[in-house]
Amino acid sequence: MVPKRPLKEGAGVTDSEHPIKRRLLLSTIFKGARDLHEYMPHFESRMRQWVKEEVNRVIDPFLGSSNCNNIECPTGSRTLQLQFDSKLPHRLFTGSRIMSEDRSPVKIILYDSNSEKLVTSGPYSSIKVKINVLDGDFVHDQNQEEWSKKEFDRKIVENRKGKRPLLNGELVVPLHDGVGYIGDVSFTDNSSWIRSGRFRLGVKVHSGCEETSIREGISNAFKVKDHRGESYQKHHPPSLDDEVWRLEKIAKDGASHKRLTQFGISCIRDFLRLYVTNELSLRSVRYLFS
Incomplete structure (x- = not known):
């Protein structure tokens, strides 16, 4: 045995x-x-x-692989970061879709600070993220300052009592190959009632990756105005089909605007066409109302 x-x-x-x-x-x-x-x-x-x-x-x-682009992502690590790859304009309006400064959809990316590359593969490249509203005084430079998840959550701004939620629309954004775009999302209230007078957008992991610590992303600060002021808002840059009063120093229904309209200049396209074909004529129009 x-x-x-x-x-x-x-x-x-x-x-x-x-x-x-x-x-x-x-x-x-x-x-x-x-x-x-x-x-x-x-x-x-x-x-x-x-x-x-x-x-x-x-x-x-x-x-799939248990890492992101062959990069280990242990709990507590902040090497993976959500970032806004678009700059928001300094002023937004309630009821209007949130767009970037160049009037394109706001882009969100998942970035690895170790490799300094976009995370384009692995399970984390296709996570879902949620859009939040943050107080505008949350950090001064989102590319240099660090914060904890608790600090981020403390700066989330909720709606005023008796008001609708601050954001309306598609608040959950899916990433594809580490990139996502904010869809039809708009503000329902202005930013004048908080101390800083400004908001930021924040983005954090929504689901499917709770066991991994991915750093939240924040946008630049901006003001939100009531939609009634948007009808007088200048466009930077203006499009060819914008009315001519969208240009700086031309007030809507002002003397300059009326004079240009009398000369058949109703949009930016008309303004540029006359500038190219007959600059002296355009200068004479300007002289008449200067």
């Missing part, structure tokens, strides 16, 4: 044991055993490890 020896956990066994070796080890453990409970304290921890390895082996092909 083979003499019984106490099994030392981990002795002669590696974490990457082949299933055949595992079966041989089991047969050796239980050969001649009189009492199964005698071996359980030594066997339980090894069995837990084997089960974990097998589960991971089966589900890994479906979940």
Whole structure:
């Protein structure tokens, strides 16, 4: 009879044991055993490890790699960062879609500060993120300042009592290859009632990646005005089809605006056409109302 020896956990066994070796080890453990409970304290921890390895082996092909672009993302790490890749205008209006300064959709990216590259693959490149409103006095330079998740959450601005939620629209944004765009989202209230008088947009992980600490992203600060003031807002830069009063120093329905309209200059396109074809004529019009 083979003499019984106490099994030392981990002795002669590696974490990457082949299933055949595992079966041989089991047969050796239980050969001649009189009492199964005698071996359980030594066997339980090894069995837990084997089960974990097998589960991971089966589900890994479906979940993809457990890292982001081969970068380890342990809990507590802030190397992965959400960022606004678009600058917002210094003034927004309630009820109007939030657009970037160049009037394109606001772009959000997932960035790795170690490699200084966009995270374009791995499970984190397709997470969903949520848009929040932050107080405008939250940090002065989002590219240099650091903050904790608790500090970020404390700066989230909620709606005023009796008012609708501050943001309306598609507040959850899915990332594709580490990039996402804010859709039809607008403010329902102005920013004049908070101490700083300004808001920021904030973005944080919405779901599916709670176990990983991804740094939240914040936009530049801006003011939100009531939509009634938008009808007099200048466009920077103006489009060719904008009315001519969208240009600086031309007030809507003012003397300059009326005079230009009399000369057939109603939009920016007309203004530029006359400037190119007959600059002297345009200067004469300007002289008449200067």
